[in-house]
Amino acid sequence: MAQPQSTATGAPPAQPRRGIVKQVLSGNAVVIRGQPQGGPPPERTLALTNITAPKLARRANPSGEGNAVSKDEPYAWEAREFLRKLLGGKEVMFDVQHTPSSGWEYGTIWVNVGGEPKNVTDMLVSEGLVEVRQAGIKQTEELRRVTQLEVAAKAAGKGKWNKEPDQKPVVRDVSWNLSNEELRQFVERQQGKELDGIVEHVRDGATLRVLLVPQFQVLTVAMSGIKCPMFKREGDKEAEPYAEMAKFFTESRLLQRDIKLLLEGVSNQLVLATVIHPAGSIAELLLKEGFARCVDWSMAVVSSGRDKLRATERQAKEQHLRIWKDYQPSKGVAIPIKSKEFSGKVVEVVNADALVVKTGDGVQKIHFSSLRPPRTPPKEDGVEGGAAPKSRPLYDVPYMFEAREFLRKKLIGKKVNVTVDYLKPAQDNFPERTCCTVTREGVNIAEALISKGLAYCLRHKQDDDQRSSQYDDLLGAEARAIRNGKGVHSKKEHTTHRVADISGEPSKAKQFLPFLQRAGRTIALVEFVASGSRMRLYLPKDTCLITFLLAGISCPRAPRATDSVSATEPFGQEALLFTKELIMQREVEVEVESVDKGGNFIGWLYIEGKNLSLALVEEGLSKVIPQAERSSHGRALFAAEEQAKAAGRKLWEGYVEPTPDEEPPEEAAEEQTVERKINHQKVVITEVSSCTHFWAQAVDQGPHLETLMEQMRSDLTTNPPLAGAFHPKKGSHCVAKFTDDLWYRATVEKVTSKGDIHVLYVDFGNRHVVPSTKVAAIPSGYSGLPPQAKEYYLACAIAPDDEDWLRESFTAFCNEVVDKPLLLNTEYRMQGQEYVTLQHVSDNTDVAQKLISEGLLRVERKKDRRLTKLLADYVKAEQAARKARLNMWCYGDFTPDDAREFGYQK
Secondary structure, three states, X not given: OOOOOOHHHOOOOOOOEEEEEEEEEEOOEEEEEOOOOOOOOOEEEEEEOOEEXXXXXXXXXXXXXXXXXXXXXXXXXXXXXXXXXXXXXXXXXXXEEEOOOOOOEEEEEEEEEOOEEEEHHHHHHHOXXXXXXXXXXXXXXXXXXXXXXXXXXXXXXXXXXXXXXXXXXXXXXOEOOOOHHHHHHHHHHHOOOEEEEEEEEEEEOOEEEEEEOOOOEEEEEEEOOEEOOOOOOOOOOOOOOOHHHHHHHHHHHHOOOEEEEEEEEEEOOEEEEEEEEOOEEHHHHHHHOOOOEEOHHHHOOOOOOHHHHHHHHHHHHHHOOHHHOOOOOOOOOOOOHHHOEEEEEEEEEEOOOEEEEEEOOEEEEEEEOOEEOOOOOEXXXXXXXXXXXXXXXXXXXXXXXXXXXXXXXXXXXXXEEEEEEEEEOOEOOEOOEEEEEEEEOOEEHHHHHHHOOOOEEOOOOOOOOOOOOOHHHHHHHHHHHHHHOOHHHOOOOXXXXXXXXXXXXXHHHHHHHHHHHHHOEEEEEEEEEEEOOEEEEEEOOOOEEEEEEEOOEEOOOOOOOOOOHHHOOOOHHHHHHHHHHHHOOOEEEEEEEEEOOXXXXXXXXXXXXXXXXHHHHHOOOOEEOHHHHHOOOHHHHHHHHHHHHHHOOHHHOOOOOOOOOOOOOOOOOOOOOOOOOOOOEEEEEEEEEEOOEEEEEEHHHHHHHHHHHHHHHHHHHHOOOOOOOOOOOOOOEEEEEOOOOOEEEEEEEEEOOOOOEEEEOOOOOXXXXXXXXXXXXXXXXXXXXXXXXXXXXEOOEEOOOOHHHHHHHHHHHHHHHEOOXXXXXXXXXXXXXXXXXXXXXXXXXXXXXXXXXXXXXXXXXXOOHHHHHHHHHHHHHHHHHHHHOOHHXXXXXXXXXXXXXXXXXX
């Protein structure tokens, strides 16, 4: 190999230093770094000797007084750009000649051009972009050489030595700062366009300072959709983990490189943009290497590639790379594969965040994933408004009604495709929720709802994977709605829906009756179906709610949530489902004829021209009443009933038409009055399951049970059970430890695959899940005594339907009965269960009657002569509570036709 030339000839020395140019500071100064070894490498700033470059423009120092903005000197930009394009990111050779006290080093740099090392100082001088320093410098062979090169450049009129008037240098007018409003307007003008720029500084792995060219506008840019570990502010000594490595990763690829920016949004002084580089997506690379995470707040503005960013982040999480080294997936309820996707018909819209879908397996309620419905606006003190008296969220919460109507008009009766994203476990007395992404004809319903400003995108915790599979689309939809000021994001005050509720108001109903009668057929919206012939309607024209009963027919009683099986009449459920599927939340026409004493309107209802009363009779789900013959529909109703009888449909199954010769059986003699039997037993309540369901022990058996328990525990202590000797099965009698670590008699109710055993403590009525090590066979001699706790239900009492009042009722019942001696009387038995009344020993107060009088229970009317007086007392107490609007009656007459849409049920 030939010996290198001397520095006097411009060639590098025999053993030059090597490094990579990280940054070009000006036309004669660069920052050189070494090779990385386990972290960011050391750096040094090197200025070229013997030359002076024109000075670049500098921004004002905010902390310095009198420090104004400076402009470029002629050819300063050209010199910097020549050096940047020549050296940026390349490996160079250099030699340090001296280091003054300023800290900068001075020397010479060589770069490989065409396979040969070229002296960078010579190249700059030859292009006429710098001047050779003469004053105060000792004349050397190297100085004389570069001086000759400068003379040649002057003679050729190159660079700053050019005298041609049409070849002027670029003197930039740099815009360093924009106000928030100016920046927002700039981004709006340039949104969707690819702008050329140069990365001038890397603040952290995902935040850059970019100079747009040729506009010479300086922007602080945050990469859309991601966030890297950050450096602490002043006063904090340590940066976040991997902040240095992430910064170096970005610097080594982008610093002073030509890029393209796709502006997508703005946040204060940060411009959100996608950085486009010929080598690929830097955001995706940062995620792939575990240097960044996806962030929801900026992912919303990403114009394309969101799914790819999420998938790359997911891959880094699975590999536990860098910031994800301690990552643990969110724990959620496992979803069976066969239940992951299904399709069905929408039969009901529940407010603005849930649907009831009918599938081949039945009816299922689902919630939209990552969606929050409109909520009550905050009060003046900043606290979110609570439910006002007689609150109806559907009408009182701004945009709730519009959201429900949007869903209703698009989905009711339509087929949708459902993808289950996650199951939200039961908590705070709310049941488990199935959260799904719902689409129709390829349109994401939640995204459409949010884009209209009729719902919010729910914000999840950063590492919470339990979210919508299309979460980024929801964020994007919300960003568009906010930008356009739609719906809940509008600055205009929302007009409240003033809806008059005439249900259960006989006086108001009678006053309103003439108007409805004169109106003839009126458009109505079915809000709730209580039974086959009873429903709740909203009249848009009159903005009122009414309870409507079908005229001309009698439908079997439909079951309620708190009804016993015996209270349901045959085909009541079928009639309810038939009517519900046909008219629920659909627009119908009604023709009002009269009103009953309860304030319920009676008339005819038409769905798509079909008389609903007639449809029920044709299906054999209702009977025609005699009063129907006075109606214009009477003949059609009786004819339809005859056809249903002949076909033996539903109610008429097995019906035989009586012959004229047959005489009806004589009426039985009037029943003698049957007295109610009273046989009080003194008890204590040991377990309360609900406000009408409990377990009790006879007081007189208490001492015997205590003696038995002490003897049994003594025997088990003397002869402890062998581990694994007892093999529990469902229904097995055993002994099991409770949380106090004492043994009690129990019955096995369930054995799980994990070895957990669900037991019922037969002497107290409470249940518990215990490991197999705390269950043993019951010792001989202790299984003969019958269980000392018996299960009971309150007679003639119904729990509230609303979950809030159900909790209040439960608390009040516990306060009344726990740790107090009571008198129990069995009133009747049904399906093997005993229904009883409870009285306090001290004053004979009936517990159920007291709770009914406080508006915490309702009366279940039983057709039993023995209970006539008891029911009369209960009904009187209920009427007094209703009149005083106590607790559950605070909104007036609370009946099953008050649907979930009106805030009474969840």
